[in-house]
Amino acid sequence: xxxxxxxxxxxxxxxxxxxxxxxxxxxxxxxxxxxxxxxxxxxxxxxxxxxxxxxxxxxxxxxxxxxxxxxxxxxxxxxxxxxxxxxxxxxxxxxxxxxxxxxxxxxxxxxxxxxxxxxxxxxxxxxxxxxxxxxxxxxxxxxxxxxxxxxxxxxxxxxxxxxxxxxxxxxxxxxxxxxxxxxxxxxxxxxx
Amino acid sequence: xxxxxxxxxxxxxxxxxxxxxxxxxxxxxxxxxxxxxxxxxxxxxxxxxxxxxxxxxxxxxxxxxxxxxxxxxxxxxxxxxxxxxxxxxxxxxxxxxxxxxxxxxxxxxxxxxxxxxxxxxxxxxxxxxxxxxxxxxxxxxxxxxxxxxxxxxxxxxxxxxxxxxxxxxxxxxxxxxxxxxxxxxxxxxxxxxxxxxxxxxxxxxxxxxxxxxxxxxxxxxxxxxxxxxxxxxxxxxxxxxxxxxxxxxxxxxxxxxxxxxxxxxxxxxxxxxxxxxxxxxxxxxxxxxxxxxxxxxxxxxxxxxxxxxxxxxxxxxxxxxxxxxxxxxxxxxxxxxxxxxxxxxxxxxxxxxxxxxxxxxxxxxxxxxxxxxxxxxxxxxxxxxxxxxxxxxxxxxxxxxxxxxxxxxxxxxxxxxxxxxxxxxxxxxxxxxxxxxxxxxxxxxxxxxxxxxxxxxxxxxxxxxxxxxxxxxxxxxxxxxxxx
Numbered sequence: 001x002x003x004x005x006x007x008x009x010x011x012x013x014x015x016x017x018x019x020x021x022x023x024x025x026x027x028x029x030x031x032x033x034x035x036x037x038x039x040x041x042x043x044x045x046x047x048x049x050x051x052x053x054x055x056x057x058x059x060x061x062x063x064x065x066x067x068x069x070x071x072x073x074x075x076x077x078x079x080x081x082x083x084x085x086x087x088x089x090x091x092x093x094x095x096x097x098x099x100x101x102x103x104x105x106x107x108x109x110x111x112x113x114x115x116x117x118x119x120x121x122x123x124x125x126x127x128x129x130x131x132x133x134x135x136x137x138x139x140x141x142x143x144x145x146x147x148x149x150x151x152x153x154x155x156x157x158x159x160x161x162x163x164x165x166x167x168x169x170x171x172x173x174x175x176x177x178x179x180x181x182x183x184x185x186x187x188x189x190x191x192x
Numbered sequence: 193x194x195x196x197x198x199x200x201x202x203x204x205x206x207x208x209x210x211x212x213x214x215x216x217x218x219x220x221x222x223x224x225x226x227x228x229x230x231x232x233x234x235x236x237x238x239x240x241x242x243x244x245x246x247x248x249x250x251x252x253x254x255x256x257x258x259x260x261x262x263x264x265x266x267x268x269x270x271x272x273x274x275x276x277x278x279x280x281x282x283x284x285x286x287x288x289x290x291x292x293x294x295x296x297x298x299x300x301x302x303x304x305x306x307x308x309x310x311x312x313x314x315x316x317x318x319x320x321x322x323x324x325x326x327x328x329x330x331x332x333x334x335x336x337x338x339x340x341x342x343x344x345x346x347x348x349x350x351x352x353x354x355x356x357x358x359x360x361x362x363x364x365x366x367x368x369x370x371x372x373x374x375x376x377x378x379x380x381x382x383x384x385x386x387x388x389x390x391x392x393x394x395x396x397x398x399x400x401x402x403x404x405x406x407x408x409x410x411x412x413x414x415x416x417x418x419x420x421x422x423x424x425x426x427x428x429x430x431x432x433x434x435x436x437x438x439x440x441x442x443x444x445x446x447x448x449x450x451x452x453x454x455x456x457x458x459x460x461x462x463x464x465x466x467x468x469x470x471x472x473x474x475x476x477x478x479x480x481x482x483x484x485x486x487x488x489x490x491x492x493x494x495x496x497x498x499x500x501x502x503x504x505x506x507x508x509x510x511x512x513x514x515x516x517x518x519x520x521x522x523x524x525x526x527x528x529x530x531x532x533x534x535x536x537x538x539x540x541x542x543x544x545x546x547x548x549x550x551x552x553x554x555x556x557x558x559x560x561x562x563x564x565x566x567x568x569x570x571x572x573x574x575x576x577x578x579x580x581x582x583x584x585x586x587x588x589x590x591x592x593x594x595x596x597x598x599x600x601x602x603x604x605x606x607x608x609x610x611x612x613x614x615x616x617x618x619x620x621x622x623x624x625x626x627x628x629x630x631x632x633x634x635x636x637x638x639x640x641x642x643x644x645x646x647x648x649x650x651x652x653x654x655x656x657x658x659x660x661x662x663x664x665x666x667x668x669x670x671x672x673x674x675x676x
Contacts, residue, residue: 053228060235061349068352072672090377090672097674100328100379102320105411105659107379107670136348187671 048163052178058137059158059180062118062145065127065136069116070154070184074191078147078154083118088188106189120145144175150183152190157181231344234372237335238353240298240306241374242673245333248308249378249668251293252329255312256380256666260476274311284327288313304336318379322660326669327380337370352675362676379670384661385476385617386581386637389429389448389653393475393619393641394436394597400627401443401462404650405430410579411656419579421635421652428464430653433471444645448653475619475639476664477589481562483538485510498523499535501557506534513541513565516549526554536560544568550575553583564588567604567621569612576613580636581660587618587640601641606634615661616640625649 016024066083070076075086089110092098100107116129123141127134137143140160148155159179161171258266270291272278282289293308309332318326341357343350354361357370389405390396398405407429408422409415415425430448432439437455441463449465450457457467485508490497493514501507501524516522526533533556542565545551550572553559559582567585576583591599598620606612607626613635616623623640627647634651645651 057228057231057346057349061346061352064235064238065352068673068675088670088672090674095676097377099315099317100670101317102326105320105381105669107318107326107381109670109672134348134351187668189669 051163055140055143055160055162055178056180058140058143059160059178062125062136062158063156063180063182066118066156067182067184070156071187073186074113074188076149076154076186076190078149081120081145081147083145083147083154083156084115085117086113086115086191089113118145142171153183153185155181155183227344230339230342231349233338234344234355235349235353237304237306237337237372238355238374240335241333241372242376243333244293244296244306244308244335245331245374245376245673247296248293248310248331248333249329249376249671251291251308252310252312252327252331252378253380253666253668256327257474260663260665261474270312274309284312284314285325298335304338306333306335308333320381324382324663326382327666329376329378329380331376331378333374333376335372337372339370341370375674377670377672377674378668380666381669382663383665383667384657384659385639385664386615386657386661387473387664388431388433388639389637389651390432390643390645391473391637391639392434392436392439392623392643393639394434395438395440395642396432396434397440397642397644398432398442398444398446399440399644399646400648401445402648403442403444403627403645404447405432405444405653406447406650407653407655409655415655421633421654427655429655430651431465433473435472435475474665476662477592477619478562478586478617478662480564480588481536481538483508483510483536493522494520496521496523498525499537500525501533501535501554501559503527503531503533506536506558506560509535509537511537511539511541514539514543514545514551516545516551516571518547518549520545520547520549522551524551524553524557524559526557530555532556532558534558537562539563539565541565542567545571545573547571553578558582560584560586562586562588564590566602567606569605570607573606573612574614575611578613579656580613580615580654581657583614583636584661585614585616585618586662587616587621590620592620598641604640612636615657617661625651 069085069087072087073085074088077084089112090097098110100109114130116127118125118127120143123139124135125137125140125143127136142161144159146157157179159175161175162178255267267282267289270282270289272280272282272287272289274290276290288311291310293310295305295307297305311330312327314325314327318328320326337355343357353372355370355372356367358366360367389407407427408425409427410419415427416422417425426447428447430446432446432448433451435453437452439450439452439457441450441457441459443459443462446463449468450460450463451468451471453472454469457463460467489499489509490511492512499509514522524535535557539561543563548571552575555577557578563585574583587602587604590602593599602621604616604618604621604623605626611633615636617639619639619641621640622642623638624644625634627649632647632649634649635654637653637657
């Protein structure tokens with residue numbers, strides 16, 4: 001009688017038992033589900049972060065555009081989420097700078113000061129200078145512009161609603177967390 | 193073992209695939225992050241360039257101020273050529289002068305160098321109606337950009353924030369390293385010595401609650417009537433200030449602000465404007481002008497005398513004393529038609545009027561008096577039918593102690609029958625204005641080491657005075673960023 005090898009496996013043990021298969025499938029399913037959920041979560045998180053970063057970039061762009069014009073403004077009007085800025089008529093028709101003239105104790109460029117408006121329409125924020133309108137920020141339906149007129153300085157606030165929220169439907173609270181403010185001193189004496 | 197061999201090959205392929213996917217995801221993530229990171233640094237450099245440009249404006253204005261307080265060193269280090277090769281003495285009134293500031297190193301993450309390239313000129317079209325020269329400053333702020341010559345940010349960002357990664361977008365010249373530049377053009381005008389109604393180097397004392405200080409603007413019909421003071425159009429720029437620590441407002445009605453240099457304003461109940469303690473304004477010393485008196489002019493005035501002002505360059509007079517009494521009158525005669533005429537009198541001694549004596553200006557006369565001695569104006573005082581700016585009295589410097597106080601302060605006393613219209617700039621003098629029992633109206637501005645008002649008086653400050661008199665400072669009146 002030949003002895004049975006100690007580690008030889010009976011031929012019927014080469015397959016998997018139903019229990020083993022079920023267990024393996026359950027574990028695999030759980031792992032797959034976890035992987036899918038994790039992937040989706042990471043993707044959503046990535047998209048939310050990306051939205052946040054892009055929104056912040058748009059905030060900064062809007063701020064920089066508006067403060068650029070405010071610094072050189074002669075006149076400023078704020079109201080209803082709209083900023084209207086009048087700047088000197090600095091450029092000739094060919095785009096070159098013009099020489100100022102002294103008038104009324106002031107240095108005056110040209111005769112037609114340029115009015116620039118910032119406003120939101122739908123999901124876009126525009127900068128309108130004369131006949132030229134430029135979309136400065138798109139897909140920003142959740143953006144809010146606020147202005148505080150303090151005489152010789154203007155405060156601008158830009159807020160948005162982040163994708164991820166922890167305050168339920170109270171968007172105003174989460175909006176506060178994204179607020180950026182800047183105070184700009186008008187370099188020229190304000191004419192009104 | 194045969195099956196195991198084939199399975200190991202699949203594992204390697206799958207593992208490599210996973211590694212590739214992970215590397216791809218990681219690469220994209222790093223690329224996105226790096227782009228954002230680079231954009232942040234580029235934006236910071238763009239902001240830094242603005243700070244550098246504004247610093248350049250300050251540097252240029254400081255040189256203009258040196259012309260007033262330290263003329264020997266004004267425009268030192270500047271050049272008549274942009275590349276600093278010119279050896280001629282720089283003078284903005286003869287052409288543009290140039291300067292490149294020292295380099296600032298921003299010692300933060302991604303820190304780079306920043307500096308300003310400044311050009312100043314004084315073109316003829318920036319000369320105002322009174323002949324004063326204004327200046328134009330163009331300051332280019334330059335901030336080097338970290339992260340290499342790589343574009344970052346959206347198209348709209350790049351339309352706003354222009355970077356010279358390889359080529360200067362203004363000149364077309366190649367740049368040695370990526371940079372952000374911002375260009376500011378500022379127009380600077382001279383500011384006269386009479387920017388405040390009352391200005392005391394040490395103190396201001398208003399000892400009567402019936403004292404009134406307010407303002408009007410003779411240039412603006414809404415703020416004056418026919419160029420003269422109208423109480424119905426009173427303005428609230430009758431500001432009083434001191435470089436010292438004490439203003440005794442004495443309950444006076446000040447239609448304007450009261451400011452000290454870290455001190456106190458007593459009895460400020462009737463001060464309508466701000467009460468501040470953060471004031472300081474440089475007081476320049478008045479030097480005795482070099483005068484060559486016109487032929488035939490007197491050397492002393494002690495009886496009725498007529499001096500003729502003239503159009504164009506002022507008539508020059510050098511007097512030892514002016515002492516008038518009784519019915520004596522010193523008349524400064526102008527043109528018959530009242531057109532502008534000019535005269536400059538240097539008095540090496542004292543000026544005094546008493547009794548019914550007076551110093552009288554004809555219409556159109558512009559008179560500057562420089563006095564080294566004391567001034568005592570009583571009687572009919574000084575009769576000036578013109579603007580207060582047409583009569584400017586300057587107290588010549590009397591030496592300064594180490595603490596800035598005058599070594600031997602002189603006195604300027606103004607009393608009399610009222611109606612004084614003129615300006616006094618005497619920072620080494622104690623200036624006293626004495627009123628009577630009825631309101632004594634004074635039109636002008638007064639600067640002294642101390643300024644004291646007694647009796648019932650009203651000082652009406654003409655805001656137009658701020659643009660007249662000897663230049664005491666410069667200020668930016670136009671600021672524009674050329675964002676091309």
